[in-house]
Amino acid sequence: MTRPRTPDRRNPDGTTTITMKRACNGCGNYLGDATSYELDRAVAGLPLPDVIHECPTCTPPVVTVDLAAVRADLAATTETPGARYTQEQVDAAQAAIGRILDKHTPALVAEVAQLRADDATARALDEKADAEQAELGQTIRQLYAENQRLNCLLYDLTRTITAAYNRMTIDTRDWTANRSDAWLYGALIGWTDDALADVAARHRWTPQTVEYLRERHAAVRAVMPAREETDGSEDGEPG
Numbered sequence: 091m092t093r094p095r096t097p098d099r100r101n102p103d104g105t106t107t108i109t110m111k112r113a114c115n116g117c118g119n120y121l122g123d124a125t126s127y128e129l130d131r132a133v134a135g136l137p138l139p140d141v142i143h144e145c146p147t148c149t150p151p152v153v154t155v156d157l158a159a160v161r162a163d164l165a166a167t168t169e170t171p172g173a174r175y176t177q178e179q180v181d182a183a184q185a186a187i188g189r190i191l192d193k194h195t196p197a198l199v200a201e202v203a204q205l206r207a208d209d210a211t212a213r214a215l216d217e218k219a220d221a222e223q224a225e226l227g228q229t230i231r232q233l234y235a236e237n238q239r240l241n242c243l244l245y246d247l248t249r250t251i252t253a254a255y256n257r258m259t260i261d262t263r264d265w266t267a268n269r270s271d272a273w274l275y276g277a278l279i280g281w282t283d284d285a286l287a288d289v290a291a292r293h294r295w296t297p298q299t300v301e302y303l304r305e306r307h308a309a310v311r312a313v314m315p316a317r318e319e320t321d322g323s324e325d326g327e328p329g
């Protein structure tokens with residue numbers, strides 16, 4: 091079906107009348123006026139009929155040359171010279187057809203070869219993409235498994251740290267008195283800034299020691315579950 095393409099019309103009163111156009115459901119190009127059937131369906135909110143077969147972009151005209159049929163016709167004509175044509179006419183026609191075939195056959199052969207090559211390239215790219223996707227999937231599964239393993243390790247480690255933390259918080263000794271106690275407390279429970287300055291002075295810790303202790307405590311804080319509210323002050327002064 092070739093659709094009319096009605097242009098927009100300017101009315102005497104200054105308004106414009108347009109005729110709805112039908113777009114291809116394959117590529118979206120306008121094909122011409124919509125039919126009343128299509129308009130009815132559009133108004134009713136129903137799907138429109140498929141028009142891909144109308145679209146010169148989606149359905150380009152197929153031109154085929156049946157070379158075998160051409161040759162058979164030619165042979166049949168040549169076998170009965172004089173029936174309708176002279177031998178010269180047949181020779182001239184044969185030569186002309188030969189020239190046409192000579193001219194177009196290489197291009198057709200080249201086009202077919204190019205299509206085959208494109209197809210092979212597309213297949214190779216598809217296979218490569220499939221392989222890459224499979225490899226990526228494998229890598230993701232490995233990373234996931236490794237992540238699971240590390241999570242288990244971290245969980246166990248966190249339980250150990252939590253147990254040590256809990257033991258220290260119920261121990262009522264003076265955690266500032268002993269140098270090692272003070273360090274352990276600072277690492278697991280953490281001193282406030284003021285308390286840390288005091289214990290550092292008391293045990294003659296270097297700034298490097300203090301900084302290292304802060305880093306160790308930050309690491310503990312990073313893996314510890316949220317502290318219970320009964321814990322009191324943020325970094326817990328010893329009782």
Ligand SMILES: [Zn+2]
Binds near residue numbers: 149
């Ligand atoms: Zn189309």
